[in-house]
Amino acid sequence: MLWLAGILLLxxxxxxxxxxxxxxxxxELWGFPFFIWYQLMWVFLCAxxxxxxxxxxxxxxxxxxxxxxxxIDAEEGDDR
Numbered sequence: 001m002l003w004l005a006g007i008l009l010l011x012x013x014x015x016x017x018x019x020x021x022x023x024x025x026x027x028e029l030w031g032f033p034f035f036i037w038y039q040l041m042w043v044f045l046c047a048x049x050x051x052x053x054x055x056x057x058x059x060x061x062x063x064x065x066x067x068x069x070x071x072i073d074a075e076e077g078d079d080r
Contacts, residue, residue, distance in 0.1 A: 001060040005053040012046040 016039070025033040032040075 001056060005056040005060070008049045008053040008056070011049055012042060015045075016042055 022038045023035055025035070027034055029037045
């Protein structure tokens with residue numbers, strides 16, 4: 001299941017790193033050149049991909065509470 005999180009984090013990198021793919025003016029959207037609105041679109045898509053990847057990782061690796069010093073002292077006291 002963690003592979004899905006990896007793919008979700010890889011998608012934005014593959015879409016944004018090769019700038020030559022989207023460094024152009026056309027097509028325009030509301031007067032903005034493609035280069036600008038494409039990057040702005042990926043701000044929201046990156047947030048979505050990262051959020052979904054976080055949920056996937058949380059389901060694959062549920063939170064285990066940290067042992068505090070009080071718990072450790074209590075366990076050591078049980079051994080005596």
